Amino acid sequence: MASSKKKKKVCVVGAGVAGLGAAREMRREGHDVTVMEQGGGVGGQWLYDPATDGGDPLGTAGAHSSIYASLRLNTPREAIGFSDFPFFPNKDGGGDARRYPCHGEFLRYIRDFCDAFGLMDAVRLNSRVVHVGVAPRDDGGDDGVVRWVVRYEGEAVGTTAEEVFDAVVVAVGQYTRPRLPTINGMDKWSRGQLHSHSYRVPDTFKDQVVVIVGCHESGKDIALELCKVAREVHISVKPTAGSISAGMSKAVSNHHNLHLQPEIDCLCEDGRVVFADGSGVVADAIIYCTGYDYSFPFLDTAGAVTVDDNRVGPLFEHTFPPALAPSLSFVSVTKLVVLPRFFEAQARWVAQVLSGRRSLPSPEEMLRSVEEYHRAREVAGVPKRHTHNIAFDWEYCDEFGEKHCGFPRLEEWKKELIWSSIRSTLDHPESCRDDYHDSDLVLEGLRSKGWLTGRAPAMQDKDDSGGEERAPNPQTHL
């Protein structure tokens, strides 16, 4: 570890949890940070946008967020949040105190985080970054120091401005650009087609026959919501092992109008959707719940960083491109890690490397390490598109934080809580979020933090529509 700290001028692109966490880490390390945010507020995905991208239902017509109106968190509130800023229910009893609250509650938490750490004065809202490229050197020097020109569009239409930074941290998220399957006839099918990115409310599908493609988190959630209003809902899934949990099969059997179907073979001009087994339905709409592609349209690295089948690379430890480290870094490309903790650890590492407190291996060593990592994943049979999927590998996450920046390990009770929550989601996809039974793990965790000593705040549980009140469970909401 080196000793003298250097202050850098850092631009963070994006004010979601990753970008805001990065801003705080930069400040803590003494850097001068500016966060460029294209939206009119902070929160990223959690800033719900009712606009449905109607003009471009299979792409993005400007909306960043993919959150739908009824969405509730699928991670228990005790286990997510920044390492030193617990996601408690609101002390005054307002908000949504449930363990799996609605999306607005997490937005409230993000805003509270901003206020608590005075981050808003670093954030430039309505500032969309349109170009990030290496700044030309005035002195013609070639000592390996790279600076960056950041061009962004300001609030007034057509205005752009440029600024030079010592470093850029990319924190633009990964759930905005739809990843679509290629299906015969898709281009000619004239009925409704949209990606889950553009799904907001079920009303428009009332009495319709809807085919949902994919049965991961969004596919399951949307199918179970739609079957309450649609005439029929067909979920089309690839026949890969484990693609449908026993719990989901059970949920399907509980609804007369919900059906599982094989992969789609083709779409016909008369509205028929033909499945791989030759069966078919005439559908009014298809919703592709098929995931997202990484996208960094503003980034010009002259080929040093590419996106190939959802592998962003090369990235040393999913963070630094060896050829441009440490002045360019990414803090939000990993999947299935505990958020925003993992991003927080990445950002702390970046901040400490920029200040000179920590050093990186040579570019050659970093590149070798990335190549070894890719090889190991390939040998393990992991498809390229899952390069950044950490699959809740606690050992990797804990070691990452400890090794790179002395970040605390995730408490064991939180790991257990996350696993039990995942199991519950698989076993009871319809009711898992409404299960208020507290586990001993949570109580143990709260006690170990000294949070069980005070009086429980009076809280109300509200349903998604913000209407009906339910009796609070004092054990859950301490």
Ligand SMILES: Cc1cc2nc3c(=O)[nH]c(=O)nc-3n(C[C@H](O)[C@H](O)[C@H](O)COP(=O)(O)OP(=O)(O)OC[C@H]3O[C@@H](n4cnc5c(N)ncnc54)[C@H](O)[C@@H]3O)c2cc1C
């Ligand atoms: C439907 C859905 C449900 C989810 N549910 C959960 C859950 O229950 N629990 C959980 O932990 N996670 C969940 N997630 C994952 C969620 O994305 C993360 O929790 C978190 O929001 C990621 O934060 P981020 O900062 O990386 O990205 P984002 O939240 O996407 O923020 C990125 C920010 O960058 C800005 N930006 C993008 N491009 C530019 C540009 N060119 N210039 C300036 N600004 C730019 C965007 O406007 C945005 O504000 C869910 C995601 C989706 C889509």
